[in-house]
Structures are given as structure tokens and as C-alpha cells.
Amino acid sequence: MELIRTGIKDKKRIVIKVGTSTLTHSTGSLNLRIMDKLAMVLSDIKKNDTEIILVTSGSITAGVSKLGLNERPKSVKERQAAASVGQCELMFTYDKLFSQYGQMVSQILLTRAITDNDLYRNNIINTFETLLTYGVIPIVNENDTVAVDELVYGDNDTLSAVTAKLVKADMLIILSDIDGFYDKNPQLNENAKLVPVVEEITLEIENSAGDSQSLVGTGGMSTKISAAKIAVNAGIDMVICNGKHPESLYDILEGKQVGTIFRGKKVKSI
């Protein structure tokens, strides 16, 4: 993989985003089998001289399940309360699973207010760099408990692209409940075809990206295309693939065709 960060040749740096529909059963409980496999694969890739940052969704759904609520909260305060409980459950589970593979993790909760502010943004970048130097896998989510209105990203696809840009990642990989981007929503159109490579994000592509069909997904494909625009404009390749098979991350890093790749624009190094 060609490093695009300026300066001396560093390790490869990958941001991986995993959505709620991948991390949870239809019951809302965390899918421990997938999380364990993800922890193993990411820990193993990390040991092969690659820096990893994980952006995770799932806190709201995990909180709803743990609180025994019978539906996703409608009010902001109830959603924030569920996120607060669920984030704790999510990080406890990640910490336990990654520890099995000798991998330390940390938590970084972001809001748009933080990443839009120069001072806070630089502070966050320094924290990421320090954690990566320590050999930690930072685990990022939106700070749903406090992020409201204009402070909120609202979807982790966008947050993961902003994170990849902040840390000058070489690649952003989005793990979802679908094999990639299709020319139309495959869950609504049986003749939809997977698009393996996107060299340019056209209006036609944006119009083909529809909403989520799952009860827990937030952004659908439209937020993934928005994320792809942020990533490719920063010179970062972005891949969308199915999170059911975390081991496909090995194939992606070996340059094999998996899911859909959105090619990063060549960014002139300064």
C-alpha cells in the first residue's frame, strides 16, 4: 500500500468503522462472535506493523438491550441515557476481547464541536498520535450522551471519515451488513449489481445510495457516500465491505478486491 502521508515512511495506518447492524444481533444484544473475531483480526494486523483506529457504533442499541427497553428511544434524553449505558457495555466487551489477544484499547468520544474547533482538534490529533505510539488501538464513537443538534455528527460513517482525515490514514474501511455499494439498494432491487471500484463519485452514484433498511442502522448508504467524498478528497482510499467476515480485512490490506473501493484522489504532498 502506498503511504500518502507526507514525511518519512511510517507504518501503514488504517481506520476501520463497524456499524451497529454488524455488531449486534436482531435482539439488540452485542454479537460476541463477530466482536471476538474483529478483536482477533485487528490485534493480529496491528502486530504486523500496522496502526489501527476503530470507530464503533452500537452504543445506543446495546444500551436499549441492557436497559430492557422494548424499542429505540424517541426522545433525545432517553437516547442519550441508552447511549451512556451502552457505551459502557461496548467498551467493557471490547476491552475484555482485545485483552485476550494482548492488545490494549482506549476510548475516544468525539462530537462535531470538538473536531470543528482548531484547539480541540489539534489536542485530539496529539492524543491519537500518542496512543498509537504507545501501541494502543483507540476506539472512537460519537459522544452521544452530550452531542445534540448542531454538535452532533449523527452518523459514524461521517465521523470515521473525519477521523481518517485527522490522523492522515492510508485507508478507511467501513464494515457494514452488505457486501458493498450496489448500483441500487439490493435489499429492494433483486437485480442490483455490486460496484467493485468507484473512481469518481458522480451524481448517479449519490442517487443510488439509499437509506438504511435495518432497525438499528443510522446512515444507510447515503452517509457512506458522504464519508467516501470526505475520504477520497483527502487522498484516502475507502472500502465498504461486509462486517460478517472480519478476516476479509487481510485480503483488503493485501490489495485484493473486496466489496467496493472508492479511490482516493492523489493529494499533492507538501
Ligand SMILES: Nc1ncnc2c1ncn2[C@@H]1O[C@H](COP(=O)(O)OP(=O)(O)O)[C@@H](O)[C@H]1O
Ligand atoms: N446502493 C446501495 N448499496 C448497498 N446498500 C444500500 C444501498 N442503498 C441503501 N442501502 C442500504 O444501506 C444499508 C447499510 O447501511 P446501514 O443500515 O446504516 O448499516 P450500518 O449499520 O453498517 O451503518 C444496507 O443494508 C442497505 O439496506
Ligand SMILES: N[C@@H](CCC(=O)OP(=O)(O)O)C(=O)O
Ligand atoms: N453513535 C451511535 C452510532 C450511530 C451510527 O452511525 O450507527 P451506524 O449507522 O450503525 O453506524 C451509536 O453508537 O449507537
